[in-house]
Amino acid sequence: MDTLKNILARVSVRDYSDKEISDDEIRAILDAAMSGPTAVNARPWSFIVVKDKDTLAKMADANGKAAQLLKRAPLGILVCGDLDRAFRAAPDYWVIDGSIAAQNMILAANAMGIGSCWLGTWPQEEKMQAQAELFGLPESIVPHSIIAFGYPKAESTKQKLIYEEDRVHFERW
Amino acid sequence: MDTLKNILARVSVRDYSDKEISDDEIRAILDAAMSGPTAVNARPWSFIVVKDKDTLAKMADANGKAAQLLKRAPLGILVCGDLDRAFRAAPDYWVIDGSIAAQNMILAANAMGIGSCWLGTWPQEEKMQAQAELFGLPESIVPHSIIAFGYPKAESTKQKLIYEEDRVHFERW
Numbered sequence: 156m157d158t159l160k161n162i163l164a165r166v167s168v169r170d171y172s173d174k175e176i177s178d179d180e181i182r183a184i185l186d187a188a189m190s191g192p193t194a195v196n197a198r199p200w201s202f203i204v205v206k207d208k209d210t211l212a213k214m215a216d217a218n219g220k221a222a223q224l225l226k227r228a229p230l231g232i233l234v235c236g237d238l239d240r241a242f243r244a245a246p247d248y249w250v251i252d253g254s255i256a257a258q259n260m261i262l263a264a265n266a267m268g269i270g271s272c273w274l275g276t277w278p279q280e281e282k283m284q285a286q287a288e289l290f291g292l293p294e295s296i297v298p299h300s301i302i303a304f305g306y307p308k309a310e311s312t313k314q315k316l317i318y319e320e321d322r323v324h325f326e327r328w
Numbered sequence: 329m330d331t332l333k334n335i336l337a338r339v340s341v342r343d344y345s346d347k348e349i350s351d352d353e354i355r356a357i358l359d360a361a362m363s364g365p366t367a368v369n370a371r372p373w374s375f376i377v378v379k380d381k382d383t384l385a386k387m388a389d390a391n392g393k394a395a396q397l398l399k400r401a402p403l404g405i406l407v408c409g410d411l412d413r414a415f416r417a418a419p420d421y422w423v424i425d426g427s428i429a430a431q432n433m434i435l436a437a438n439a440m441g442i443g444s445c446w447l448g449t450w451p452q453e454e455k456m457q458a459q460a461e462l463f464g465l466p467e468s469i470v471p472h473s474i475i476a477f478g479y480p481k482a483e484s485t486k487q488k489l490i491y492e493e494d495r496v497h498f499e500r501w
Contacts, residue, residue: 156330156331157329157330157331157439158329158330158331158334158435158436158438158439159356159359159360159436159440161331162360162363162364162432162435162436163359163360163363165363165364165365167365182491183332185491185496186332186336186489186491187332187335187336189489189490189491189492189495190335190336190338190487190489191335191338191431192338192340192434192446194448198490198492198495200495201495201496201497202495202496203497203498203499203500203501204496204497204498204499205498205499206499207499210499210500237495245448245451245452247450247451248448248451250423250424250427250451251423251427251448251450251473254423254424254427254428254431255427255431258364258427258428258431258432259335259431261365262331262335262435263331263332263335265331266330266331266332267332273365275367275418275421275424277420277424278418278420278421278423279418290500290501291500291501292501293501296501300424314363316359316362316363317362317371318355318358318359318362319362319371322362322371322373322374322375322410323358323374323375323377324374324375324376324377325376325377325378326376326377326378326379326380326383327376327383327463327464328376328463328464328465328466328469
């Protein structure tokens, strides 16, 4: 799918068909995740790929109300930061690097006809803690976001581009 | 350009030809920026689009050594967070939302043959402060990242996909 069209068409998809996501598709999604830029090329991330219904339900409950849709999704990927690999001079770049990886996954999925919904975890401490406990993460591995994936149940509504002139400043504030 | 190919091919481009970036191309880049998901659809960002050589040089100096390439770029866009619009329950989502906007810009540019380089500002306080002073930003507008754009001077080397097996965990940590 054409990149510009893809970016403009992406919507959050919250209802999924029963169609499974193949291992090749998962690999393409992870290839995309690992192809974004990272600060000083630190690549400070890890990914937990979950298809097990029981685990998806636990992830949903650990992440709160907006994450309940994970219970209907065939796939969830928890993006984590890896603080041991983070840029020592400014470790918090891991947040940006994780966001880039997640957005690349979403666009790659969309290109293959797979819908997704971004479920925020960082910066909400209680959600981060709950995911860390669920997976027994080491201290250095920090939950960033969960992306739910699935083929859309119905034809997705197209995103309506909202270009807001007042958000753009030319040459000066 | 095909999305998957685009994501896998993207590299940081640091040397730019003299070819100008058109207003239509800038608009397409900004359309992409405003088409990413944001937490609770808050869209907490603003963009400062700079082509003026003198201003680009000042942005470069305010952002340190790695940003000097802005002096050779025909275009720089400062992505800012807008805290007045941020999700009140967890305002720091603005960092993720700004990252998504920036990555969308980079991929949209790449699809048009325009190279780019991500120059980190957040979370480095001194860089954020320096950009805020340069542009006289209001308190609520927080510098996030600068993206330098330009047609590549030479054929870009292709990104070599580095898929790291040990970053991927299936079903459990």
